[in-house]
Amino acid sequence: MTTTAKGRTWLLYLGVAAVVAYCLAPFYWMLVSSLRRSSDIFDTSLLPSSVSFENYRAVFQPSQGFGRALLNSLIVAGTTTAVALLLATFTAYAMARLEFRFKRLILTLIIATSMFPVVSIVVPLLKLFTNIGWINTYQAMIVPSMSFVLPLAVWNLTTFFKQMPDELEEAAMIDGCTRGQAFRKVIIPLAAPGIFTTAIISFIAAWNEFVIALSMTNKQQMQTATVAISKFTGATQFDIPFGSQMAAGVLVTVPLVIMVLIFQRRIVDGLTAGAAK
Amino acid sequence: MVDTKTPPDATADGPTGPAGSRAGKASASRKGSNRAWATAASGRTAGLLVSPTLLVLTVVVLYPTIMAFRESLYGVKGLDPKTGFISDTEPYVGLKNYADIFGDAGDRFWNAFWNTTFFTVTTVALETLIGVAMALIMHKAFKGRALIRAGILIPWAVPTAISGLLWRWIFNSDGIANALIGHQVLWTTEGFHAKAAVIIAEVWKTSPFIGLLVLAGLQVIPKEVYEAARLDGAGPLAQFWRITLPLVKPALLVAVLFRCLDALRMFDLPYILIGAQKNSVETLSMLAQNEASNVRFGPAAAYAVLLFFYVFLIALGFVRLLGADVVGDTGGPRTPQRTRRLRRTVANRAEVPA
């Protein structure tokens, strides 16, 4: 009994180690590359021969406007996530709890429309936004980002709401809650892991968006982080600034990791937290 | 668009529901009078709740999609040999751009089509395996798991373009991958190794997506269910197959669905990692982009529309598969014993503190 338990713990840690290694090794390579001097950027030694922050200094040169770009990314991804989650919660509630016609069709349409290749929608959208004067605005990046965030949010939330037992709401409604209150006070807390997970995934998807953000802006103060990175150049058109690209990659990833660290308790403890209320 | 799609809807609902209009009543009567929500009022509420989403999607997707469909009926602008200028208007060619995929020029399309399908099947299968494993590990309680959870998410958080560059240097002829395996493989040249490189990088990047969604699915399974199973004498494997998997199925299927659809549109990674116009890795999105960048907007739009229909078919299949778990408006026995028990357990538990 104890030997199998020990073996299982062993197996668990082995599994943890394998998965973590697979996830982190390439990221470690990114980190190491970002800390190399530009003269030995092509080294394959596992540790940088001498740690240098020149790539990070290059990223934060005032002319790159990278700090502002990070802020823009935060605004665009944050607003996209908030709005998408709000709209998706309404829709997902209807999908999970109400009976109405065309539900299946609407769900299919929501998902299918979101899947049109971005390269094909960008030119019509650019025409539209040019005509209504939206070029170089946040909404020109936020609204198109909805196209891939919203369907994901709707589908995810629908699944999670659907998993919540109807009886809970019914009990709350018997206690005098309206349907809206019952939903807010009972279902939302219980579905918190799903909601926070959806928020994180939506945020990351919006944070990483590139083609639309590139096409809809032509002012440096409006560009997002991914667009700013695409504009990094070396001394000439052939010289690829690999080091600063990797440094910037680390810099755009770290805020997301911190966010996940903050919210991960929510992801994992959602059910217990909800039930304790 | 919604209106024109009504006939397909009728056929879509046909086999599963006895009749679209009767489905509501049927489920209501089955469930008892307290759940008689399928009224006109609930229809109106549903309309109110759903329309903002549909409105947003109409603006950002439906409109460009219709424009792209219109574009796909036009050919390439011709060059006037006398003036040397390209004409202003595109010739209307009807469905020629679509018919062309069955002609000589179709080879490239079909190659891209099979590449896209191959990448989707292999990457999503691997991601599902690894993602579920990640979720099970993240679900376990052990020291430092908060950091591990955040760590596992890192690949998904790295922007695709950056991860493409990172992997390109890893798979460089003098890169770390070759240094580690002690043998020089020219990953970015044509051949199966190029496909393998794309799959490795793609699976690395997107497994956490499935892992995270499945983890959230695991979190809403109450521990009581496992305790009950343990009392029944179920081992860990049996618990996984008979409790965990069925209960996370909806979350897993949604995750897999979105991964499939996203994989079908794969573009950045093979483009940056291996390069444009490599037959081994060219996907439909790359083909559409390539045509558009050579100012052949008609054929580019046609490829995009074809990809759209491909995606649409797969989405439809998933909706059917997921039907009861997500849509749940059709008849038929759909509440398995286990879920009933779960629901009751959760209900009891939540009611006690309230």
Add this chain to the structure above:
Amino acid sequence: MNARTTRVLQCSAVLVAAGLVLTACGSSGGSSSSGQSKSPSFTGRGPITYAAAKDSSGVVQKVIDSWNTQHPKEKVTFVQLPADVNQQRQQMIQNAETKSDAYTVLSMDVVWTSEFAAHQWIDQLPAARFPLDKMLKPTVETAKYRGNLYAVPAASDGGVLYYRTDLLKKAGISAAPTTWAEMKADCAKVKQLPEAKGMSCYAGQFEKYEGLTVNFAEAVNSAGGVITDAGGKPDVDTPAAKKGLDFLVDSFKDGTIPKEAITYQEEEGRQAFQSGKLIFLRNWPYVYSLAQKSKVAGKFAVAPLPGLTGPGSSSLGGHNVALSSFAKNKATALDFMKFFTSETSASTFLKDASLAPPYESLYDDAALVKQYPYLPVLKKSILGAVPRPRVVQYGDASSAVQQEAYAALTGDKSSAQALKDLQSDLQKSAAQ
């Protein structure tokens, strides 16, 4: 819910209608602009923009700033585009397709001129306004379409041969090779040296991208062949072209070119040369100052590219500036283009960012030659350079070249078959 459906339907109907109106407006705008570009009138003064890849040296902003202080009412804003050339081109085409005036002056790769001119995305320019006679002739040719000027050279570029002076000297070779046969013979001698152990002879850019088009064109031109003839017609299925392609194919086969060079772009080749893996490297002048900071510093020099029977010919690189057809304030734009491409600006670009100038006189400037010892070689390279095929569908032509050359280099096709297929692909593309 019927009400809702109808509402959605109305919405989409309105949007579709709006879309149709937009396109209707768009096409009428197009026909009026075509009238403009046939008899361009450069009117209007005021703020304009300059769209180009970001430059890390900051010299472009410096030149723009000096214009802005002189012309406070006609300020130029630098719109920075992505570093990737394909993305730059795509952004410019998107803006042209939407007839946007966001970009006024465009910084274009030399090979885009024909395409942009034929689509009337850029205006024909008055040649008399620019000092073209002082510029290197091949660079001016890249700015023309059907004999008319559509752009002004801002920077040029040409391929040069980097070689390890230390090793050649040790092997008793005094001068850089001028032919491929000499280069191979020199390699054989150098490889006898103990310090040349494991080194490869030669590399260029052979990955399947624009660099392969450049290297293929150079090989063909250096053997006396052409890709397109003087009239722009494809003529690549010739014995001379075959000799050029065979040089590359055979070099891959006999190991003169290392097999990993099939994955080389500019940077991979530079890396291999800097880490001492190559004796000879074909690359652009940008490598010079970077390699001076590496472990081969002081051990290399540059020479013109070798050819079949004598010095070879380079492909021509560089950038031109053009005027977007859809822009406002074209009078200002024209003045700015003149300022931006002046000899003074070109000398600033060379000093601060080592951009090869289009002006002949700067290559003979003693102070500049001291700063950039490769200038005399580069001048020779540019003067003897052959432009890449100047066709409207350049993207297609270049893709076809890459497809066939890559197949020949990897041994999928014989060089004869590859050239035959390339000829027919190019003819098909030209017929479109």
